[in-house]
Amino acid sequence: MKATMNLAVVGAGPVGLALALHAARALPDARITLFDARPAELDMSVDPRTLALSLGSVQLLQRLGAWHAESAQPILEVHVSQQPPSLGGVLSQWFGEPQVRIRAVDEAVPLLGAVLSYGAIVAPLQQAWLAACEREPKRLTSRFGAAVTALKPVSDGVEVDAGVCETFDLAVVAEGGVFSDQVRKAVTHDYKQTAWVGTATLQDARRGVAYERFTRHGPAALLPLKDGRAALVWCVHSDDDPVSELDDAQRLLVLNTIFHPEVGRIVEISPLKRFALGLNAERTLTDGRTVRIGNAAQTLHPVAGQGLNLGLRDAFELVRSLAGSADVDAVLRRLEWKRAPDRWAIIAATDFLARSFTWQLPGAGTARGLAMAALQAMAPLKSALARQMMYGSR
Numbered sequence: 001m002k003a004t005m006n007l008a009v010v011g012a013g014p015v016g017l018a019l020a021l022h023a024a025r026a027l028p029d030a031r032i033t034l035f036d037a038r039p040a041e042l043d044m045s046v047d048p049r050t051l052a053l054s055l056g057s058v059q060l061l062q063r064l065g066a067w068h069a070e071s072a073q074p075i076l077e078v079h080v081s082q083q084p085p086s087l088g089g090v091l092s093q094w095f096g097e098p099q100v101r102i103r104a105v106d107e108a109v110p111l112l113g114a115v116l117s118y119g120a121i122v123a124p125l126q127q128a129w130l131a132a133c134e135r136e137p138k139r140l141t142s143r144f145g146a147a148v149t150a151l152k153p154v155s156d157g158v159e160v161d162a163g164v165c166e167t168f169d170l171a172v173v174a175e176g177g178v179f180s181d182q183v184r185k186a187v188t189h190d191y192k193q194t195a196w197v198g199t200a201t202l203q204d205a206r207r208g209v210a211y212e213r214f215t216r217h218g219p220a221a222l223l224p225l226k227d228g229r230a231a232l233v234w235c236v237h238s239d240d241d242p243v244s245e246l247d248d249a250q251r252l253l254v255l256n257t258i259f260h261p262e263v264g265r266i267v268e269i270s271p272l273k274r275f276a277l278g279l280n281a282e283r284t285l286t287d288g289r290t291v292r293i294g295n296a297a298q299t300l301h302p303v304a305g306q307g308l309n310l311g312l313r314d315a316f317e318l319v320r321s322l323a324g325s326a327d328v329d330a331v332l333r334r335l336e337w338k339r340a341p342d343r344w345a346i347i348a349a350t351d352f353l354a355r356s357f358t359w360q361l362p363g364a365g366t367a368r369g370l371a372m373a374a375l376q377a378m379a380p381l382k383s384a385l386a387r388q389m390m391y392g393s394r
Contacts, residue, residue: 005169006030007032007033009172010175012035013176015308016315017066018066022315022316023322026320031141032139035146036175044118045119045120048117050117053113053116054306058072061125071120072114075223075224077209077210079099080211082098098369100375100382107386107390111208149163157289170328171290176296179277188281191278195234195274198273199269202264202265205263210224211259213259214357214368217357219357221233235302243272251269252268252269284336294315298347345393
């Protein structure tokens with residue numbers, strides 16, 4: 001990497017901070033500037049939004065020295081099931097109610113992933129980045145409170161306008177936002193689904209188990225948190241939303257009829273917030289000397305919980321490629337085909353699952369139930385799926 005390499009990172013969320021911190025270590029001769037519209041003094045550690053990380057993402061944060069295990073709840077098992085009736089008749093007698101169990105012990109790993117708050121991810125990353133800036137102030141720069149309003153391609157670089165125009169060899173955009181607020185990209189689909197999110201308190205919950213339940217309205221998930229609580233994601237049709245008119249007590253009653261009996265009793269839920277769900281993805285990660293990663297490149301349905309994990313893999317592969325070559329344009333050309341298998345496999349799988357809940361085809365639930373029963377019975381296939389979810393395509 002040439003000594004004059006100037007890298008701009010736009011967005012100080014988990015993906016942008018991870019990329020900036022990794023680049024600071026892997027590209028010791030590069031000058032790196034991190035931009036974000038929020039002020040640096042804003043305390044991000046209190047942000048309560050819940051995120052699920054795969055084992056691969058946990059390992060990446062550990063490598064960066066930005067993983068605080070005490071803030072996270074390990075996922076030791078994932079239990080996937082479908083609300084009856086699924087198979088019916090003879091099929092139910094043969095297979096029982098379909099369910100899939102993926103356990104860390106079966107995959108010979110300490111955990112499948114972890115659940116923690118947005119603040120518990122961002123705060124350690126930002127702390128590590130600011131410490132690196134203090135050690136190398138001439139090479140690493142933070143521009144908090146500076147919103148990037150435009151990116152303009154120039155000869156052998158890109159011009160970044162954040163109140164003052166500066167030219168960089170490469171700009172990486174990791175500033176995404178949620179589906180409803182985004183400008184539509186090349187590949188887009190509105191699933192006409194709403195995600196209601198909050199927390200639930202479980203009675204006698206099994207520690208470290210994540211539950212996903214397929215219902216006729218959409219998927220619902222409980223992600224384990226500490227102290228017997230779980231993060232709730234409840235997806236329903238937007239045009240016929242059965243949740244919006246219910247009060248918290250009524251929602252609690254309905255939730256206790258949705259999930260698998262193994263979950264036990266849900267005794268309390270927090271006030272729920274709702275978000276529109278859709279697919280919004282760029283066909284390519286690169287455009288000249290601008291690269292988009294994370295939600296800036298693809299916003300996915302939460303059914304598979306892979307959005308952040310995919311963004312972190314985008315970031316690490318980009319830095320690894322830059323560390324191996326001084327030719328930025330060649331790196332960006334290779335980045336497309338190196339990331340394509342992992343990226344499009346996750347996009348396609350997530351899109352397929354999300355669309356399947358909008359199908360009005362007879363037997364769709366039965367087909368999904370049979371697929372789950374077959375997956376549970378075929379240990380090698382289930383293990384391959386677990387590895388894909390933990391690490392992505394390698």
